[in-house]
Amino acid sequence: MMLASAVDPIYAHGVTLAVVVIVLVRMVVGFAALMGAVTVMIWFERKAISDMQSRIGPTRWGPFGLFQTLADGLKLIVKEDLVPQEADRFVFKLAPYLSLIPALVTFAIVPVGGTVDIAGHPVVLQMANPPVGVLLMLAMSGISVYGVVLAGWSSGSKYPLMSSVRASAQMISYEAALGMTIVTVVLATGSLSTQNIVAAQAHGIWHWNLIRLGIVPFVIFLIAITAELNRPPFDVVEAETELVGGFHTEYSSFRFGVFYLAEFMNTITMSAIIVTLFLGGPAGWVPNIPHLRWLFPILWFLIKTTLFAFGYIWFRAALPRFRYDQLMDLGWKRLIPLSLGWMLIVAGFLIRPSWGFLMAALVILAWTLLTRTVAIGAQRQEGADSLLPAIGERPLPGRVLRAFTDHEED
Amino acid sequence: MIAAAYAIPDILAFLTAAVMIVVGALGVLAVKNPVHAALSLILTLFGVAVAFVAQAADFLAVVQIIVYAGAIVVLFLFVIMFLGVDRFETVRVEPLVGQRALAGVGAVITVGGLIVLLASSHWVTGAVAVSTSGHPAAVGAGNVRAVGTAVFTTYLFAFEATAALLIIAVVGAVLLARRERRMDREEEA
Numbered sequence: 126m127m128l129a130s131a132v133d134p135i136y137a138h139g140v141t142l143a144v145v146v147i148v149l150v151r152m153v154v155g156f157a158a159l160m161g162a163v164t165v166m167i168w169f170e171r172k173a174i175s176d177m178q179s180r181i182g183p184t185r186w187g188p189f190g191l192f193q194t195l196a197d198g199l200k201l202i203v204k205e206d207l208v209p210q211e212a213d214r215f216v217f218k219l220a221p222y223l224s225l226i227p228a229l230v231t232f233a234i235v236p237v238g239g240t241v242d243i244a245g246h247p248v249v250l251q252m253a254n255p256p257v258g259v260l261l262m263l264a265m266s267g268i269s270v271y272g273v274v275l276a277g278w279s280s281g282s283k284y285p286l287m288s289s290v291r292a293s294a295q296m297i298s299y300e301a302a303l304g305m306t307i308v309t310v311v312l313a314t315g316s317l318s319t320q321n322i323v324a325a326q327a328h329g330i331w332h333w334n335l336i337r338l339g340i341v342p343f344v345i346f347l348i349a350i351t352a353e354l355n356r357p358p359f360d361v362v363e364a365e366t367e368l369v370g371g372f373h374t375e376y377s378s379f380r381f382g383v384f385y386l387a388e389f390m391n392t393i394t395m396s397a398i399i400v401t402l403f404l405g406g407p408a409g410w411v412p413n414i415p416h417l418r419w420l421f422p423i424l425w426f427l428i429k430t431t432l433f434a435f436g437y438i439w440f441r442a443a444l445p446r447f448r449y450d451q452l453m454d455l456g457w458k459r460l461i462p463l464s465l466g467w468m469l470i471v472a473g474f475l476i477r478p479s480w481g482f483l484m485a486a487l488v489i490l491a492w493t494l495l496t497r498t499v500a501i502g503a504q505r506q507e508g509a510d511s512l513l514p515a516i517g518e519r520p521l522p523g524r525v526l527r528a529f530t531d532h533e534e535d
Numbered sequence: 536m537i538a539a540a541y542a543i544p545d546i547l548a549f550l551t552a553a554v555m556i557v558v559g560a561l562g563v564l565a566v567k568n569p570v571h572a573a574l575s576l577i578l579t580l581f582g583v584a585v586a587f588v589a590q591a592a593d594f595l596a597v598v599q600i601i602v603y604a605g606a607i608v609v610l611f612l613f614v615i616m617f618l619g620v621d622r623f624e625t626v627r628v629e630p631l632v633g634q635r636a637l638a639g640v641g642a643v644i645t646v647g648g649l650i651v652l653l654a655s656s657h658w659v660t661g662a663v664a665v666s667t668s669g670h671p672a673a674v675g676a677g678n679v680r681a682v683g684t685a686v687f688t689t690y691l692f693a694f695e696a697t698a699a700l701l702i703i704a705v706v707g708a709v710l711l712a713r714r715e716r717r718m719d720r721e722e723e724a
Contacts, residue, residue: 216570256678260597267605271577274612278570286616293613297606304601317679 134240134247147246152233155252159232163389164194170389170438177442201382209375211281220279221376221383224272227265228390234261234319235397238407238423250407250423251320258317259307262398266303266353270296272387273355273362277372288371291449292362295352298456303349305464306342309471310334310402319401326405335403338471343403345464350395352456355388356437358444361452396433397426404429462495548589555582569615573608580604594678 135144168183168191175182183190208217238250255261270292277289311317313334314325326333335343352359363371373384400406409425411418447455466488474481555578562575580603587596686694 213568213570216574255593257593257597260594260601264597264600264605267601267609270605270609274609274616275570275574278612278616290613290616293609293616297609297613300606 134249143244144246147243147248151248151250152252155232155237156229159229159390159393162393163386164198165191166389166393166434167194167197167385169434170441173435173438174442177439198382201385202379204378206378206380207375209281212375213279213281216275216279217375218380220272220276221380221387222272223275224269224387225383225390227269227272228387228394231262231265232390232394232397234258235394235401236319236323236406237397237426239419241419249320254318254320256318258319259311259322259398259402260317263300263304263307266350267296267300269353269387269391272384273372276376276384280372280375282375284368284370285372285374288362288368288374292355292372295355295359295362295452295456298453299349299352299460302345302456302460302464303353305461305468306346306349307402309338309342309464309468312468312472312475313338319406323401323406323408327408330405333403333405333408338403339467341463341467342471343399345460345467346403347399348455349460349464350399351437351440352452354391354395354437356392357441358447359452360446361449364446392437393430393434396430396437399433400426400429458499462492466492545589548585552582552586552589555579555585557582570612573611573615576611577604577608580608592678594682 135147168189171193172182172190183193186192186196208214233252234255236249236251236254241248241250273292274289277285277287277292280286310322314322316322316325322334326337330336355362360371361367363373365371368374373381376384406429407422407426409421411421470481470484470488473484559575559577559579559582562578563572566572566575580599584596584599584604587593587599
């Protein structure tokens with residue numbers, strides 16, 4: 126059964142010309158839909174943030190300024206193409222595409238709707254359904270950091286380099302928590318395929334992984350994926366106040382446009398992934414209207430994805446940026462232990478409730494020990510560092526300097 | 536004879552993977568800039584992933600990308616950027632005397648051993664999936680199950696030993712990196 130569901134039903138009766146055409150058209154339509162969604166998303170973000178900040182936002186091009194993104198894109202394409210003299214030319218030109226391609230590939234595994242009959246062929250509304258499913262998403266999110274890291278490095282400039290160092294450290298810190306929550310979902314489903322993950326959540330809201338796994342994995346996943354996306358409040362990579370523009374400081378014209386596109390495409394894709402993993406993807410109430418039943422799963426999927434896309438916009442407007450050390454603290458000391466512990470508890474409950482409670486007790490014990498260890502470790506600071514107060518209470522630079530020099534003179 | 540054992544798509548997949556692996560590996564050696572070398576390494580890793588997919592080991596392919604390309608090479612890049620081992624380095628002075636001769640001997644032994652192994656076993660097995668011995672249950676989604684079962688039964692000891700080794704390495708690294716600052720100060724004074 127597992128094997129059968131891992132293969133797209135369209136290939137069940139052999140690969141004919143019609144099947145090839147349908148698969149190609151499905152791919153092109155998916156790509157076009159994603160591109161269209163990106164233009165709307167950029168417009169939506171600008172409008173929503175404008176509203177939250179009592180501004181008007183784009184109004185000039187098209188109704189409600191809807192074509193503003195197209196106008197911006199056109200402007201970026203015809204602008205002069207600059208490569209800094211200090212840049213590593215090959216890597217500089219390669220980097221934007223390295224951040225665009227993962228965003229595109231990840232969207233391929235998202236089930237957008239149910240199954241539609243086209244010319245007698247059952248067509249699954251999903252570009253590809255590889256047996257490794259969500260792992261592909263994890264691999265692509267691991268790859269997508271190269272775009273940022275290499276862009277920053279190849280610019281041959283100071284601030285972009287700092288930005289790329291931050292990006293690589295941030296990615297590694299949050300990848301572990303992200304992977305662990307995905308393991309929780311996969312454990313509960315018993316399959317890696319996104320099709321199966323969605324199918325397991327199809328029988329009502331109580332079967333959604335959001336509720337079935339406890340809210341915790343969902344929250345961890347949301348936080349970790351926001352960090353992977355470098356979206357606010359985790360956008361230390363492009364912190365304007367500290368790093369000019371971050372990794373894309375030296376980029377202009379079309380290449381900057383590609384970065385911009387990739388960022389928003391990633392936001393949409395990851396919203397879709399959250400919906401797939403935790404909110405049942407296209408699952409939802411379907412009224413019994415003849416010939417239109419296929420439409421409702423797509424609508425549900427769109428509604429849920431839009432909800433998360435709006436959430437990201439809201440984060441951006443409402444939350445201040447994390448400081449770099451807070452970011453690391455949250456990733457390593459909170460999210461990784463929590464996701465690991467929750468995974469063990471879920472694994473225990475999947476075997477037997479008694480095992481689950483035993484695991485919960487063990488995890489609480491381990492958590493207490495860990496907290497105590499961290500506290501002891503924080504007290505252990507000695508030497509010149511101990512003159513500085515704990516992180517969080519920031520002294521004036523002059524005071525720190527005096528503390529240091531006084532100590533040196535002893 | 537080769538054509539009898541393999542279909543054209545298999546040969547194409549193998550050629551793609553082989554070209555990626557060899558070009559990447561040569562690039563790591565030939566390129567002077569450390570970041571370019573890391574990029575060549577990624578090309579090699581992707582080539583190995585393609586080879587895994589061609590062998591119907593999808594799971595290994597994805598894990599290869601997640602672990603090596605997604606984490607380890609990112610760490611390499613992080614270190615290269617952080618320490619600024621940037622641009623070009625002069626390697627005129629040999630830190631280890633006689634390492635080139637030893638490396639040559641090592642290369643000869645490795646290549647010779649590989650040739651002996653290849654000559655003494657089957658050159659062409661004709662099986663598409665060597666990793667699963669062609670068993671259909673282990674293709675696709677069954678892949679994960681097969682690997683999981685093998686790791687937690689047959690190779691449990693090796694698996695746990697590796698885990699312990701990694702923990703020891705991490706603890707050692709923390710211990711080395713986090714020395715008492717006050718002791719340095721006393722030595723200076």
